[in-house]
Amino acid sequence: AQKVTQAQTEISVVEKEDVTLDCVYETRDTTYYLFWYKQPPSGELVFLIRRNSFDEQNEISGRYSWNFQKSTSSFNFTITASQVVDSAVYFCALSEINTNAGKSTFGDGTTLTVKP
Amino acid sequence: GAGVSQSPSNKVTEKGKDVELRCDPISGHTALYWYRQSLGQGLEFLIYFQGNSAPDKSGLPSDRFSAERTGGSVSTLTIQRTQQEDSAVYLCASKAGRRSYEQYFGPGTRLTVT
Numbered sequence: 001a002q003k004v005t006q007a008q009t010e011i012s013v014v015e016k017e018d019v020t021l022d023c024v025y026e027t028r029d030t031t032y033y034l035f036w037y038k039q040p041p042s043g044e045l046v047f048l049i050r051r052n053s054f055d056e057q058n059e060i061s062g063r064y065s066w067n068f069q070k071s072t073s074s075f076n077f078t079i080t081a082s083q084v085v086d087s088a089v090y091f092c093a094l095s096e097i098n099t100n101a102g103k104s105t106f107g108d109g110t111t112l113t114v115k116p
Numbered sequence: 117g118a119g120v121s122q123s124p125s126n127k128v129t130e131k132g133k134d135v136e137l138r139c140d141p142i143s144g145h146t147a148l149y150w151y152r153q154s155l156g157q158g159l160e161f162l163i164y165f166q167g168n169s170a171p172d173k174s175g176l177p178s179d180r181f182s183a184e185r186t187g188g189s190v191s192t193l194t195i196q197r198t199q200q201e202d203s204a205v206y207l208c209a210s211k212a213g214r215r216s217y218e219q220y221f222g223p224g225t226r227l228t229v230t
Contacts, residue, residue, distance in 0.1 A: 023180035033217050035177055035217075035218075037221075043205070044222070045207070045219075046148075047218050047219070050218060105161075106158040106159040106217065
């Protein structure tokens with residue numbers, strides 16, 4: 001069975017601080033995808049990134065960066081110089097590769113509040 | 117529009133009534149998912165459609181829940197004899213095909229059962 005754990009339920013930071021959102025996963029599969037989604041107050045989930053399990057190279061996109069550590073089953077997400085617009089619920093998700101569904105298992109989310 | 121749309125955006129119903137929630141996926145997307153998001157919780161998978169294949173219904177919580185997808189496009193999620201614990205946001209997502217993994221989500225339908 002797959003499981004995604006986002007231990008941080010809520011995080012509050014002041015604008016311009018860096019913040020890291022943790023994600024730990026469990027799976028018996030040797031190949032899988034990991035995702036991060038953002039759900040702003042408007043409610044619509046927005047895809048941020050997808051990572052293959054066989055590619056541990058970290059990725060940076062503007063103020064966002066992702067640290068994938070297969071040895072610790074973690075896929076953490078860092079926002080540098082946070083802004084008020086980053087306030088949202090962030091979900092980490094895991095998806096099998098070798099199935100017909102590509103069904104994703106989501107964590108419970110981390111609510112990030114960035115204060116001005 | 118180009119995105120996934122859902123209707124209604126909000127639905128309030130009395131306990132025991134049936135409700136239908138609608139999802140219009142992105143044109144050309146063959147895969148469609150329904151999820152349920154309860155307050156403060158993550159997304160709970162409900163059902164998955166892929167092309168003409170039999171749907172994966174493994175996430176439906178009870179036989180009061182059913183879904184269909186007509187013509188490989190629009191999908192309707194039906195909840196019969198609604199209960200208060202059915203109150204949640206119901207999210208629909210679509211993706212381009214079996215081998216794609218990025219899901220595009222709709223804005224959701226907030227269901228409140230009184």
